[in-house]
Amino acid sequence: MIVGVMTLHSFAEGIGVGVSFGGGEQFGAFISLAIAVHNIPEGLAISLVLVPRGVKVWKAGLWSIFSSLPQPLVAVPAFLFVQAFQPFLPVGLGLAAGAMIWMLTSELIPDALEDAKKEHVATIVTVAIAGMIAFQALVG
């Protein structure tokens, strides 16, 4: 189940990579690097679920890699689509950003507040935002 969910959500990330290159090579490289960095804990999460259930470490590693294969496969057609519809790029990027903000505020933060103290959730959200800004300043 986790491999399936992670593989499916990689399609959306591949679209994000392809669309980001429509905003220029530097922006595309920045988004690609950000997605690549976030693939590390995602792959680790998959392996940490599979290995205790008896899957060999090398097979769990391959499943972790497999779950991200849709990203490069979908990025190319997404980039070509954006090239064909360049005037709509700002709208697409705005929708993507809005979707991520919506997911954060309607799903992730409420779920976190069910299991953790609000001070801890606020601290983690603040550190995560600061980390994103630092990553953008260093790489972008």
Ligand SMILES: [Zn+2]
């Ligand atoms: Zn992801």
